[in-house]
Amino acid sequence: SQTIHQWPATLVQPVGSPLSLECTVEGTSNPNLYWYRQAAGRGLQLLFYSVGIGQISSEVPQNLSASRPQDRQFILSSKKLLLSDSGFYLCAWRVPGQWGNTIYFGEGSWLTVV
C-alpha cells in the first residue's frame, strides 16, 4: 500500500532559528512531490514541487528551500525563520503523468514561530 509520512507534527521555533520538515513516501516510485503551506485563515499555497531527485521548482519567493535527496524523500528547510513562516505545512504526492490519479497528503506539520 502507498503511504506518506511527514514529521514533526508540531513545533515551536524562535525567530531566526533553522527549520527542517521531512516527508517520505512509501509504496511508489518516482512520485511528484509537493510542499504546501496554509497560513491561518487562508487557503493552501504551493511552495515547492519536485518531479525527480534534485529537481525542485519554487512557486513563491521566500526564505524557505526544498531538497529531494532521494526519490521518495522531500525536505523543507529554512536557515532563519520569520514570524510569517508560521502555519500548517503539508507534504503531498501523486503519480506523474496519469491524470486519473489522485493526490495524497501527509499528516501535516504545525509550525509556530515565536
Next chain:
Amino acid sequence: KNEVEQSPQNLTAQEGEFITINCSYSVGISALHWLQQHPGGGIVSLFMLSSGKKKHGRLIATINIQEKHSSLHITASHPRDSAVYICAVRGTDKLIFGTGTRLQVFP
C-alpha cells in the same frame, strides 16, 4: 481575482439539510479535486473529477467543464460532516486551491 473561487466561505446547517458548495475556476484544467480538511488539519481527498458526476455515500460531486464550475453536495447532512471543504484544480503538475468553505452542521 483568485483562479479558483469557492462559495460560500462559511456555511451553517441543521442536521439533515441538503448542502451545496460551489467552485468556479478560470484556468484550463485536467482534473478537479474536492478535499475535506478536518479541524486537526488532516486532509482527505473526496473526489477527483474530469467530467460528469461522482457519488460516494451521501456526497455527490459534479463538474461542468464548459462553464468551469463544480459543485459538492451533501445529502442528509450530519454533525460529523463539519469540516472545511476545499476545491482544487489541476493544470499540469500543480494544484491550485480555493480558500475553502467552512461547514458547521448542528444537531
